[in-house]
Amino acid sequence: MYLLKMNEVSMEVDGKPLFQNVSIEVKENERVALIGENGTGKTTLIKGILGIESINNGQISCKVENYQIGYILQESDIDVQLPLKDWVMHDHPNYFHKVDLEAYTEQMQYSSHPIVIEKYNESLKKYLGLDGYQWEIKVEKLLHQIGLYPETWAIPFSKLSGGQKTKAKLTKMMLLNPKLIILDEPTNHLDLQTTEWLGHWLLNYKGTVLFISHERSFIDQIATSTYELTDNGTKRYSGGYSSFKKQKELELKTQTLQYEKQEQERKKLSQAIQQYKQWYVKASSKASVRDPYAQKKTTKHVKKYKAKEKALERLKENEITKPAENPTIKADITPGDFFAKDLIRLENVSKSYEKYLVIQDVNLHLERGDRLAVIGENGSGKTTLLKLMIGLIKPNIGEVKHHPQIKIGHFSQELQNINTTNTILDEIMEIPRMKQSDARNILASFLFRKEDVFKQISDLSMGEKCRIAFVKLYFSNANLLVLDEPTNYFDIPSREIIEEALVQYPGSIVMVTHDPYLLRKISNKVVSLKNKQANLYLGSYQEWEEHKMLSPKQQQLKNELERLELKYSELLASELDDDSLLNEIQSVKERIGFIQDKLNN
Known part of the structure; x- marks a missing residue:
């Protein structure tokens, strides 16, 4: 079942067409990447889905209520003075009960009036019923996991770095537990470790994700399918970026072969048309009322000439455009002479x-x-x-x-x-x-x-x-x-x-x-x-990357393997030729095989 569906959508910016014929279908529990060159309108399309900007044509159908959608946009930096931790919790329903409880707790320090005590007890009971303290622990745990430590919690949101703001926005969204997540460049300003953590979180998230990204490793890690956006619409590819790249290369190869075949056929038809024209001119010059055979031959050439022209017209109607060549660096780079080590x-x-x-x-x-x-x-x-x-x-x-x-x-x-x-x-x-x-x-x-x-x-x-x-x-x-x-x-x-x-x-x-x-x-x-x-x-x-995943014991074996492989190469290069050398070569080779088996298993 799809949660989000777009059909033949087009949008404009300042009266100029941005894209057209955009059709996207996002099914439940899918993680869909949206890619495309800068300027094609990816962020504008996301805003169209969210209703922030209007579409010009087409239809958008979303089976998720607005409050069940969590999203992060690139330009959504808010100039607020709330401390980081409060800003993260602010939109959650529990936050307002927390603020009430804190206010009554403060009043209790100065007053033991029965009404104050009653209000405090009511507020505490309600907060306990909402598992408020467990929720606070969850908030702090999530902040730690994403790399926002206690020393940052009191910093006003507006004073945070770009990376800290991105982490805060992600934490805020995660706490709301939305059914559909829409992200515009979520890894901007994030380091490799946090990007990797976010990827694992999204893989374990029980919901649907639509995201824009230029980070190819992140797309490979997360996406179950990928849409490419161009000014002429969208096309769906299975898998992440590596899979998309392979499918695009196959498309390019197929289109190149079809184009070459078309051009061969075009050349063949053009030559045939030219040939029949020449024969027609030659035959018609000889034809006369008294020469019915020449007239018949001329008519035959005209029919063939017209048939080839129609075939050429059909070829033009179904014309395959020449595939664009991938740009390559066409220049020799020669730094100044530098031979020092x-x-x-x-x-x-x-x-x-x-x-x-x-x-x-x-x-x-x-x-x-x-x-x-x-x-x-x-x-x-x-x-x-x-x-x-x-x-x-x-x-x-x-x-x-x-x-x-x-x-x-x-x-x-x-x-x-x-x-x-x-x-x-x-x-x-x-x-x-x-x-x-x-x-x-x-x-x-x-x-x-x-x-x-x-x-x-x-x-x-x-x-x-x-x-x-x-x-x-x-x-x-x-x-x-x-x-x-x-x-x-x-x-x-x-x-x-x-x-x-x-x-x-x-x-x-x-x-x-x-x-x-x-x-x-x-x-x-x-x-x-x-x-x-x-x-x-x-x-x-x-x-x-492979090295950091090894246990100390595995690393010890890997280090020994590298030493033995070097020794094996040196023994093979030795000019000596006696039994002791051959025995040593055999011994080292067996040890290398033993360690390789242990590492592989």
Whole structure:
């Protein structure tokens, strides 16, 4: 049974069509992802469902009462002075009984009047009947689980960080236990750990979910089906983002084959039409009243010519459009010559802000070719570590050493330095030795096509400005890119272009991001910040994910396996050829097999 159904819906913004032919069906207990490029109208569509904005055409049917719908919108930041904990509880029916009970409790401290005592007892009885104290425990437990600890509970909601506000909104919604949840970018400002926790909560939630997200790992974790929104409507795909991607690739392959077959048929028909025309002209010149055979031949050519023309018309009526090519980076990136092994060293580094210690006794060595992922919860010191590494701030204790030839490109600085009075093309042309033809090709690779390049930067969205900043950074001749949340504000196509660019980049990279897809694709080392300490893992983010899931005993076996595999390679490469060596090789091989079996089982 469906809970939410949309049929042939269209919407406009300021009189301009945004999308049309949108049909979506969300069944009970489904978790449906809504994806699409920035600007296609995903948030507007959600507002149409909620009745916040009007639809122009079509029908929306919802079998859930308004009070049973829990939702979070991107722009719903409210400037309120209520403390965090009170704001979270405020919309729950129990909250008003709690406030009443607290008021009578306070009166009891100053008065023992029978009416006051009676009112207090009535209020207490009602609150106990509602399991009010159990509800308060549930609130505090949920706040802890989502990462909002007691020291934040008295902070006014308006004073919270972006991540804290998102967590507060999620907690508030969860407490209401809605039947249908609608979320617009719920992972914005959340760290990896909280995003993962939210995913587990939604998987265990006994209800229906419709959500917008650009976080591909989150979509894979949550979605049972995915709708893609374009200006021409929606299409449903089974599963999460990885499944959607495979189905889209198959569609593209099928459409390409159909297009090629169509073009072959078009060419064949055009040639046949031309041939029959020539034969008709030739035959008609010979035909006369006295030559019935030539007349018959001419008529025959005309019929064939007309039949082929009709076949060509039918082909045009059912024309298959040429599939759009996926954009690829078409440029050679060559950072300045840099052959040294060491780029940056942090030795016994500690950093405090006033009396608050952020990181302590960090020792870190960045080498040429490193692609370092810096991970940790919000507030763990990731941005501070990046600023220390590139010299934007100084440590209180310890030393940061740079190779004299290092050239650092910093994403945040590049974004701040964009000249908003320029057009996109003018801004890119400021890159040294940049030709206009190269600039146009590069911009097309980063999804700025045709007349888009003449748009003024001041008129662009934040996501578009970030793309321009990335292009300038990418071609800045830097041999080290430092990226702090580079994919914020990016839709999925933009993220995939950035990923491709970073895979091709020949220099070193240090990056902070909450996008697991990007981390898995780019990193070859991981620094995990926890309890003011920096722990280095010599492996990719995907390997680190597997590593953190191992028990101490499993990790011990894995470490032994890596040592034995290295020893096995060295023994095989040995030039000695005697029985003792062969016996040792056999012994090591058997031990490797034994450990692999234990790990697999």
